[in-house]
Amino acid sequence: MRDASAAGIERATANRGRIMLSWVVTFLVIALIAGVLGFGGIAGVSVEIAKAIFFIAVILFLISAVVGLVRGRSNV
Template identity: 45%
Template structure:
């Protein structure tokens, strides 16, 4: 998911350099949404792994 955010960010930068403001704005908006979804899922997975813990070895 982070790779998709980076791809949309690059598309936004290229579109902005070429003067396509609408496409650049839309691509940067999508990149922001994907980035924040990635961060939320990453934090949830870190918390889940921390709470899960390891079973003691006999």
């Protein structure tokens, strides 16, 4: 039987990844709009923020995948 706290942690990790990737998309859209309007500084900063958040999301995904593999699957 599956532990309720483990299921809650998995849900929180999945939601965190979705939220972080939505921030990436938001900053990329800001960067594109700023670039089109000629605000190069704002566009550059937005791209850097989007890249940083993207790599943090990838690292969290990899950690979550490794922890899931180490724990193994349950017979649910």
